Amino acid sequence: MPxxxxxxxxxxxxxGTTEFVIMGVLxxxxxxxxxxxxxxxxxxSGYALGVLVGAPILTVLGTKVSRKxxxxxxxxxxxxxxxxxxxxxxxxxxxxxxxxxxxAHGAFxxxxxxxxxxxxxxxxxxxxxxxxFMGLTIANIIGVPGGTYVGxxxxxxxxxxxxxxxxxxxFLGVAALIPEQGKPEAANIRTEFAAFRNVxxxxxxxxxxxxxxxxxxxxxxxxxxMTDVAGYSEGGVTWLLVLFGIGMFLGNLLGGKFxxxxxxxxxxxxxxxxxxxxxxxxxxxxxxxxAAITLPAIGALxxxxxxxxxxxxxxxxxxxxTLASAANIGAFNLGNALAAWLGGVVIAAxxxxxxxxxxxxxxxxxxLLLSFLAAFLDRRTRATTAVPASEHAEPVAxxx
Numbered sequence: 599m600p601x602x603x604x605x606x607x608x609x610x611x612x613x614g615t616t617e618f619v620i621m622g623v624l625x626x627x628x629x630x631x632x633x634x635x636x637x638x639x640x641x642x643s644g645y646a647l648g649v650l651v652g653a654p655i656l657t658v659l660g661t662k663v664s665r666k667x668x669x670x671x672x673x674x675x676x677x678x679x680x681x682x683x684x685x686x687x688x689x690x691x692x693x694x695x696x697x698x699x700x701x702a703h704g705a706f707x708x709x710x711x712x713x714x715x716x717x718x719x720x721x722x723x724x725x726x727x728x729x730x731f732m733g734l735t736i737a738n739i740i741g742v743p744g745g746t747y748v749g750x751x752x753x754x755x756x757x758x759x760x761x762x763x764x765x766x767x768x769f770l771g772v773a774a775l776i777p778e779q780g781k782p783e784a785a786n787i788r789t790e791f792a793a794f795r796n797v798x799x800x801x802x803x804x805x806x807x808x809x810x811x812x813x814x815x816x817x818x819x820x821x822x823x824m825t826d827v828a829g830y831s832e833g834g835v836t837w838l839l840v841l842f843g844i845g846m847f848l849g850n851l852l853g854g855k856f857x858x859x860x861x862x863x864x865x866x867x868x869x870x871x872x873x874x875x876x877x878x879x880x881x882x883x884x885x886x887x888x889a890a891i892t893l894p895a896i897g898a899l900x901x902x903x904x905x906x907x908x909x910x911x912x913x914x915x916x917x918x919x920t921l922a923s924a925a926n927i928g929a930f931n932l933g934n935a936l937a938a939w940l941g942g943v944v945i946a947a948x949x950x951x952x953x954x955x956x957x958x959x960x961x962x963x964x965x966l967l968l969s970f971l972a973a974f975l976d977r978r979t980r981a982t983t984a985v986p987a988s989e990h991a992e993p994v995a996x997x998x
Contacts, residue, residue: 644696649703
């Protein structure tokens, strides 16, 4: 694998850290600005909405420049947003900083996926994409717990200052290691939007919303679930999230490896197992040992779907993949927001803290059904396009 993928992974590490570390320092931020915890929660949901909106906008604006220049610009946006958060004098400025940083998120992963896939042979594209996303998974093992510890020990502003410095490292890595590929000829707004005429692109984004949304339904409420149901201490939740992050890391690697060999079968297995495991979690959440085993399994199965879905998008929108790829990253965050809301609805309805798990199981199961539909449509399309080719095969052979 090219060394250039390391630069993409470093950028992904910084982005993954800033996205999730706010959850660990939310009480400190709320206390300093004198706002309630629910109000401070806008720093989480505002970021997710910023990703959803920023991904297509910045990707479209970036179609007129080379992908390397756009990646450098996005890392610059990321640095400014986190520096603004670190120095924010008011809660409103902090929220603006979070939104500014989020704008780099979707476009970076979307464009980065295209760049990663272009650096390797076709048979290794999913593995290359998974190596970039490895930065995001490692962020959940090291960056988020480490950032939470620093925030609690030295103040949350130090955490965001360090994240901004990670952005500087990512910027320098992109500048030094990513080759200048030039602006693709097809990179214009009309051709980028044309990719959305393909129903497979919409199916892939729907699978992303529902599949990873199933994971987020459970993870959003993991703290009260583990303390009130499993009986863990608050400190124990931090280590459970580390286990979850390790599961994400392993699932990402396996998802990339097996997607290169059999993309749709890999997706079928991951989504089916994810749905079943989430359903099982409604039972295992009552046991500390079983919960500690189930949680990394959910992380592994959930993130095993990321490389195949991202590669599926690239394959289906091959003529103009950049916007579709970035939109799929936005779909992850839409799924996160939708699943968190649905999980809150069932808890508020009195079904208990484990109820988001069966909500997640339903979401992942629906994604599995959509994957069957996508595979069926793909086979039908291939069969249709193969007919003319076979008709021409005989005259060509006879010519010899």
